[in-house]
Amino acid sequence: MEYTVKQLAELTGVTTRTLRYYNEIGLLMPAKINSSGYRIYGEKEVDKLQQILFYRELGVDLDTIKKIINSPSFDSMKALKEHREKLLAKRRQLDSLIANVEKTIAAKEGRITMNDKEKFEAFKQKLIEENERKYGYEVREKYGDEIVDRSNQKLKNMTKEQFEQLKQLEEEVLNTLNKAFVTGDPASELAQKAADLHRQWLCYFWDHYTKEAHRGVTEMYVADERFKAYYDKKHLGAAEFLRDAVRIYTMN
Amino acid sequence: MEYTVKQLAELTGVTTRTLRYYNEIGLLMPAKINSSGYRIYGEKEVDKLQQILFYRELGVDLDTIKKIINSPSFDSMKALKEHREKLLAKRRQLDSLIANVEKTIAAKEGRITMNDKEKFEAFKQKLIEENERKYGYEVREKYGDEIVDRSNQKLKNMTKEQFEQLKQLEEEVLNTLNKAFVTGDPASELAQKAADLHRQWLCYFWDHYTKEAHRGVTEMYVADERFKAYYDKKHLGAAEFLRDAVRIYTMN
DNA sequence: ATAAACCTTTACGCAACGTCAATGTACAGA
DNA sequence: TCTGTACATTGACGTTGCGTAAAGGTTTAT
Secondary structure: OOEOHHHHHHHHOOOHHHHHHHHHOOOOOOOEEOOOOOEEEOHHHHHHHHHHHHHHHOOOOHHHHHHHHHOOOOOHHHHHHHHHHHHHHHHHHHHHHHHHHHHHHHHHOOOOOOOHHHHOHHHHHHHHHHHHHHHHHHHHHHHOHHHHHHHHHHHHOOOHHHHHHHHHHHHHHHHHHHHHHHHOOOOOHHHHHHHHHHHHHHOOOOOOOOHHHHHHHHHHHHHOHHHHHHHOOOOOOHHHHHHHHHHHHOOO | OOEOHHHHHHHHOOOHHHHHHHHHOOOOOOOEEOOOOOEEEOHHHHHHHHHHHHHHHOOOOHHHHHHHHHOOOOOHHHHHHHHHHHHHHHHHHHHHHHHHHHHHHHHHOOOOOOOHHHHOHHHHHHHHHHHHHHHHHHHHHHHOHHHHHHHHHHHHOOOHHHHHHHHHHHHHHHHHHHHHHHHOOOOOHHHHHHHHHHHHHHOOOOOOOOHHHHHHHHHHHHHOHHHHHHHOOOOOOHHHHHHHHHHHHOOO
């Protein structure tokens, strides 16, 4: 079955503008362009659009959705099951909002009293869960299930601010690593700083840091395609460079 | 209890920027400004912010929220109960999304097959319900509970496109009425056109149109403060003018 | 053959803030 | 009293995910 923009739009309930925009940002490319320049979509694109709308529904931004569905290790079945989990989480959160409303109604009727803090509990809960929904998959993709599961509890207890600090640190690691890479020397001051930042970053997840584990995890980065791709994004061989830097960092 | 921006922000989980923005657009004004120009919020503002967040949560745009909570006929208890209804509706919709995901999983596992149309049913359902959430209160405010309840089923079966047609027609009625008003003659061609448009608009809600009911409803407009205010928005006496025009319109 | 209903690209507009920048204020500790 | 830091203020420009023309080419139906 083949569809033009309008046809696909009517099928899915999005606008044609949205489809063109998704084309523009490379999120959903048409199967082909016909001789008159018309966009033609096929079965595969219908399925992909469904995935996109699933994630959009969760409040995931389009850029992240793109990464998720273009990820080589993207397992649509797994994604669907995770998606279901997230929807269920959203429903639980809705339940807490409903409870909050009912409490407010009761308070207004004079049956109970609520202090200011209580009034916003459900909203804050929502903020935290939204963060998890938005970034949970991404983190899982990047760092593997085992680590995620182990550090899950730590993450769950993080505030939004802490989470943003983590994100910032993550960028700093990458930036410093890339700067150090061009020096070519894993023993250089910059490379050692990158290793140190990486240690700090790990400590967000680990309860106790050991040099051996640190070395171990960077070796894993080199071995595992997914991790390697992440660190090699800018410079090919950056994963190996980080491993070497960390080897030196953990020697003394 | 008094709060500065930061304190209120921390209490409620919004940012200080948001509070300043809400001040800027007149959605939530501080209780007072102290001698240094600091915004100071009190109990009343905390409650109002809670209302705002409730509606924001539903996807209502800030401008509409402003109208809702500033409406003289705003009954917070009633609003809360409606809000609860909407949250429950949202949960039902979530359930249908979850069912859709589960169906997709089953389809992927080869247990059943899904055609393209089915894949998007839940999303479309969502679109319709979202429209109800966004405009439901407004419509209820404007036209009273009884009419809303009677026409509820019709509305529920509307598509987004039909809904937008309705909104457009509504504007046309007002525009034509206002133009006709300045002629001063309820028998004029323009005034009769306004009456006709108003009939068309009513037919969106009514299963069977009668001249008596049409006259009746315009008389109600004059009697009921809320309706009168709506039609008198531009020209004082427009509600009466419409009633007179419809009287003539329903004579032949 | 001509209108209606599609399609294209280009480009500006919008809500609801985020994010500086430049500057003023409150208050604790040396 | 000075100073640092954590707060506050008002601009003003940036961002996301599209909406909405504008100006034109294509397909289809009558």
